[in-house]
Amino acid sequence: MTETATAPAGGLPEAVFDPERLAAVAASGLLDTPAEGTFDDLAELALAITGAQKAFFTVADGRRSFWKAAIGLDAGAVRENDIRDSPCHILIGTGLPLIAEDAVNDPRIRDLAAVGALGIGAWAGYPVVSPEGHVLGGFCVVDQDARPFTPGQTRALQTLARSVSSEIALRQALRQARAAGDASAALARTLQDSLLPPRLAEAPGMDAAAAHLAADATGEAGSNVVGDFYDLFHTRGKNWAAVMGDVCGKGVDAAKVTALARYTVRAEAGQHTHPSVVLHRLHQALAAQRVSDRYLTAALASFRPAADGVGVVGRYASAGHPPALIRRADGSVEELDAPGTLLHPDLPPAQDALKDTTFRLFPGDALLLYTDGITEARDRERGPLFGDARLARTLAATRGWDAARTVDHLRRAVREHSGGHAVDDTALMLLRVAGGPA
The missing domain is CATH 3.30.450.40 (GAF domain)
Structure with a gap:
């Protein structure tokens, strides 16, 4: 209701x-x-x-x-x-x-x-x-x-x-870009900034940090800078939600999908506690509004304090998005995945294909949401991808670190691996439960 x-x-x-x-x-x-x-x-x-x-x-x-x-x-x-x-x-x-x-x-x-x-x-x-x-x-x-x-x-x-x-x-984003005399890549950059929260909300008992790494500012990839988005927000009561998304493509069309997705998720998460239902409603909004024909992947986690007062409990759903990772307080890393197909206005209703997965985080545990820009990062010579295994190892090495230090370590690791080269945007958001081993 x-x-x-x-x-x-x-x-x-x-x-x-x-x-x-x-x-x-x-x-x-x-x-x-x-x-x-x-x-x-x-x-x-x-x-x-x-x-x-x-x-x-x-x-x-x-x-x-x-x-x-x-x-x-x-x-x-x-x-x-x-x-x-x-x-x-x-x-x-x-x-x-x-x-x-x-x-x-x-x-x-x-x-x-x-x-x-x-x-x-x-x-x-x-x-x-x-x-x-x-x-x-x-x-x-x-x-x-x-x-x-x-x-x-x-x-x-x-x-x-x-x-x-x-x-x-x-x-507003277009006005800011024009006032600054931006070219197309800078315009897209301004649009991206307008669609990301200027700062993350502060969920009680949680330590959160996020980063957005822009693709190279030259060539075709340089204008593909408006597809990734993330958000952390209160829904109702003691419930909170975190979303990570990736829109295929570049420019204003991608920005329109990003805007619709962010506002739709915020609105629907305030009414539905199951992330799979929220993502289904997002799919319906994409089909109804048809602001663009872009594909969209998204991951959504809803969470609240555990009934026994220790850590948080939550649900997670994915629409074709890379699986979230949980870094436990002891440094071990677990994959949190859920079935679900990517979203597109012309695809059949995704409700039956979207399922929730439950999770629990104890003090010192952390949940990482990210886009595939990090796992697909490589140098200009098209060397090895950063990859899923390297991401898990890099995250495991941050045992005991707070959210900001962890996100900064991941950001530096991927930049070092790629030599600063980026063909795609990358977004990272980490939520850590306060407490646990130092």
Whole structure:
């Protein structure tokens, strides 16, 4: 069941005035700008799917909710309202969807001025987020009468909200690249940076580190720098998730898939505890959105503190991705694999081919997620690949090390092996349970 927002206690949520969120709103470049076909089309689609009368994409600063898209209103209508009057501030405060099927009797929104002013009988909305994860506003539909929203309709709204978030991320990356006068390779580099978390979240009791190693900046491989991505994020309760993915290809098309994948996994992992289900939902989003025909591999681990308080327990699923590795506290290395095929819009539904594997990490144990750029690394003379066995031995040699030192050791080892030559991007992320032998 989808977790939905509850109304904030008293006044406006502190998140509305968070300086980092307000900076992200300003950086979006959307406030006080004219309507655009890209966003209006998504809002029109929301109406077609739900049968509602009005649809909005809103961007909210600290005082008002600006309607970048407002379908179902008169062309000359004012395109904003006070942030205190809009349900949008609830989305910002919670980061969760808000589904109010009987608005005038729903204690979360019934006293908001917008309910009467806009004739809201039912309201359903999802957060729109920045590349850094800040809630910029919301994507919602409004019905004049109280009514239920079916699971299919709410899933569609969620997908459309993710599409808006993806569009914003790509626009910002393109603006940054153009401002710097970048050529195509540098543009792809900027896109990559916009689609990787600027810093990893801090999961309780875990030590985490990640690295992204860019392919050579010249030749064909030099422009293939936007396919790898990773993320670590809280889902709900005590649950966390870590994802690693690799999109085939290069340039803006690959970046579009990367953006859709990252936001889809974040959204779906908050609703489903089984990684295989999340990856299946990602496959459905790829087929529905068809932002590109690129292939995608992904590995997803969900985890939480063990019931006995010792380490963490989790589930792992893979969609055609290299198997994760577990480095035990004693230095031994185990392969964590799960069946699953790679994802592509034209492939059959992957649900039956995706399976979960359970795992447990004790103090001092670590989980490594990576892309095949590390195992396929070789020098310019096309010498031996770095390979799976060498990766396992290199990881085993980091017994007792923290996450940052371990990732740095792996990065240095692959660079030394390849002589600094890289034909493909490489991404690494290591999660270590605190404690264990030094």
